[in-house]
Amino acid sequence: MTIDEIRDNFELLEEWDDRYRYVIELGRTLEPMSEAEHSAANKVQGCASQVWLSLRTSRGPDSAPVLTYVGDSDAHIVRGLIAILLTLYSGRKPQDILDTDAIAVFDELGFREHLTPQRSNGLRAMVERIRRDAREALAAAA
Numbered sequence: 054m055t056i057d058e059i060r061d062n063f064e065l066l067e068e069w070d071d072r073y074r075y076v077i078e079l080g081r082t083l084e085p086m087s088e089a090e091h092s093a094a095n096k097v098q099g100c101a102s103q104v105w106l107s108l109r110t111s112r113g114p115d116s117a118p119v120l121t122y123v124g125d126s127d128a129h130i131v132r133g134l135i136a137i138l139l140t141l142y143s144g145r146k147p148q149d150i151l152d153t154d155a156i157a158v159f160d161e162l163g164f165r166e167h168l169t170p171q172r173s174n175g176l177r178a179m180v181e182r183i184r185r186d187a188r189e190a191l192a193a194a195a
Contacts, residue, residue: 080135
């Protein structure tokens with residue numbers, strides 16, 4: 054699934070109850086995380102729910118690092134937010150991650166008005182965690 058497909062599907066769903074159901078369905082598509090990946094090191098601080106992001110770094114054909122993530126949460130809607138976030142960021146080069154404003158995408162989809170302040174803070178914490186990983190990968194590659 055691409056972010057454009059998610060945008061198109063959001064446009065088809067006029068009611069936020071339907072959009073929330075769609076977000077929950079997206080969360081069900083996440084790749085399962087191993088028990089070992091549900092570690093303190095992978096836990097995202099600043100989220101009201103339990104959230105884990107596990108980074109798997111590889112090299113692209115040009116030898117540049119590629120950051121791939123798996124994620125999980127104990128909350129259904131948060132799992133869906135993770136799915137959207139990973140659609141934006143997972144499998145990308147660090148500079149591409151830093152050039153992508155996920156919060157603007159979530160705002161475009163209408164989440165600013167429909168997430169609790171706690172969930173908004175958690176979303177920002179997830180974005181910052183991924184962006185920090187991208188900055189560290191760029192620094193290590195330099």
